Amino acid sequence: MGLGSEEEEQRKEEEGTSLPPSPYRYNSPLVQVCLIGLVCFCCPGMFNALSGMGGGGQIHHEAANNANTALYTTFSVFGVLGGGIYNLLGPRLTLLAGCSTYVLYAGSFLSYNHSHRQPFVVFAGALLGVGAGLLWAGQGAIMTSYPPPRRKGSYISLFWAIFNLGGVIGGLIPFILNYHRKEAASVNDGTYIAFMCFMAAGAALSLAILPPAQVVRDDGTRATATTYSDVRTEAVEILKLFANWKMLLIVPAAWASNFFYTYQFNNVNGVIFTLRTKGLNNVFYWGAQMLGSFGIGYFLDFSFKSRRTRGLAGIGAVAVLGTGIWAGGLANQLRYTNGKWEDPLDxxxxxxxxxxxxxxxxxxxxxxAMFQSLCYWVIGALADDSETLSRYSGFYKGVQSAGAAVAWQIDNRKTPLLSQLVVNWSLTTVSYPLLVALVLLAVKDEDAAAEDGESKMPNPSALPASVVDGYDEQGEKSGKTG
Known part of the structure; x- marks a missing residue:
């Protein structure tokens, strides 16, 4: 009898033990990072495809250059403010507001195809800068704080691959719709309408993103325990960023990380190739980003046991590869004649x-992709809570956008292309030793970080199933929504 009772109790205990939670739960970091990847696939992914054609798909680049200057000027402000706004509004409202501005921007070029008037395009660009600041601050917080600390590189690469698939698909749109137009020309109306449809879908999809307090990792930890903030707190914390030595060390990398787009889009793809080939090139440009993000993400998570060593090795790998690629760019630039390519390539x-x-x-x-994924990995290694990382990501995007605003005007003022290339190469080169210093001084190995107070929740097997699914025992949502 005694033995039978023990066996019965053991059987009941085994039946009551919860199975490990599925990584494909709606409130899992994996699903949420995939969702934000799809949002960015539809909005900035399509924007990148449009910009990658040079001049926003227009034969003359002045309107797009001025719109992008306005865009990145407002982006530089709202990128910094975006982290605080995200902490106040939560992900859904922040992302929805940001995504909506992408539709208007693509529509402004559709209008420009017929009116050839710049003011609406420039206004749409300025408004997009506000929206992009909100979107990317939210994206940065989600991508760096939702994943478990030991897998941030993999999740960043997953996001980057999904996001850049938007550029791949977006590159196919002008390639297919303009296939028989080899001569220099602006893209047709159907191209802009297709972009607008994707962007509208991304805005709707942003409503599926969960607040960080409702995201439960497989080990039972939550993305953050904080469920709200206030204006005064965010204002103070944002101002502190400008005196934060960690953020100051990342400024050159942030400035460089979008600065080179102007040169690459307008003066490589936009000058060297025929109209249909520009679209095809963008398919491979953004496809290369998918490969680069997967490669560096895997390396940063699995190459060495020590997180700090992985970071240093990653910086070294990107530095060597970057030096080789920019050297190839210099060799190609020397083939131009007075800043022009004599015979466009098809x-x-x-x-x-x-x-x-x-x-x-x-x-x-x-x-x-490798450079920006590396920067995001370093940012993600500086903290583990959503509030802090939303501010760090917003600061990074703000500085990045300020650099881009300057770059678009540099090109608009007909700065020699060789000078543009040298500046781009120099900026990325200067950033590498500063990133090394940041990793050495601020990035801790996982075990040390845990000892310093990374909060841990009980194992999911010790939690009620309803909590693992994102609800408390009363059936109400765990944490406040955004």
Whole structure:
């Protein structure tokens, strides 16, 4: 009898033990990072495809350059403020407001196709800067704070791959719709309408993102225990960022990380290739970003046991690759004649002459993803809570956008292309030793970080199933919604 009772109790105990929670739960970090990836696939992914054609798809670049200057000027302000706004409004409202501005921006170029008036395009660009600041601050907080600390590189690369798939699909749109137009021309109306449809879908999808307090990792920890903030707190914390030595060390990398887009889009893809080939090139440019993000993400998570060592090795790898790619860019730039490419290259008609510039443009995409994924990994290693990382990400995007605003005007003022290339190469090169210093001084290995107070919740098996699913025992949502 006694033995039977023990067996019965053991059987009941085993039946009552919860199975490990599925990583595909709606409130899991994996699903939420995939969702924010899809949002960015539809909005900034399509924006990147549009910008990557040079001049926003227009044969003359002045309107797009001025719109992008306005965009990145307001972006530089709202990128910094975006982290605080995210902490006040939560992800859904922040992302919805941000995504909506992308639709208007694409629509402004549709209007420009017929009116050729710049003011609406510039206004839409300025408004997009506000929206992009909100979107990317929210994205940065989600991507760096929702994943478990030991897998941030993998989650960043997953996001980057989904996001840049938008650029791949977006590159196919102008390629297909303008396939028979080899001559220099602006893209047709259907191209802009297709972009607008994707962007509207992204805005709707942003409503599916959960607040961090409702996101439960597989080990039972939550993305954050904080469920609200206030205006005064956010204002003070944002001001502190400008005196934060960690943020100051990342300024050159942030400034450089979008600065090179102007040169690559307008003066490589926009100058060297025919209209239809520009779209095809963008498919491979953003496809290269998917490869680059997966490669550096895996390396930053699994190459060495020590997180600090992984960070230093990652910086070294990107520095070596970046130096080689920019050297190739210099060799290509020396083939221009007075800043112009004499005979535009077509993927079908130019034969072997197409290969070199195409591989270079592909490599620029590869480097961009590796460089930015590395920066986000470093930011994610500086903290583990959503509030702090939303501010860090917002600061990074603000500085990044200020650099981009300057870059678009540098190009608009017809600065020699060789000078633009040298400045881009120099900015990325200067950032590497500063990132090394940041990793050495501020990035701790996981075990040390845990000892310093990373909060841990009980194992999911010790939690009620309803909590693991994102609800408390009373059936109400765990934490306050955004």
């Amino acid at each position: 993927f079908r008609d130019s034969g072997g002459r197409f290969a070199g510039p195409f591989v270079l443009y592909f490599s620029y995409g590869l480097l961009d």
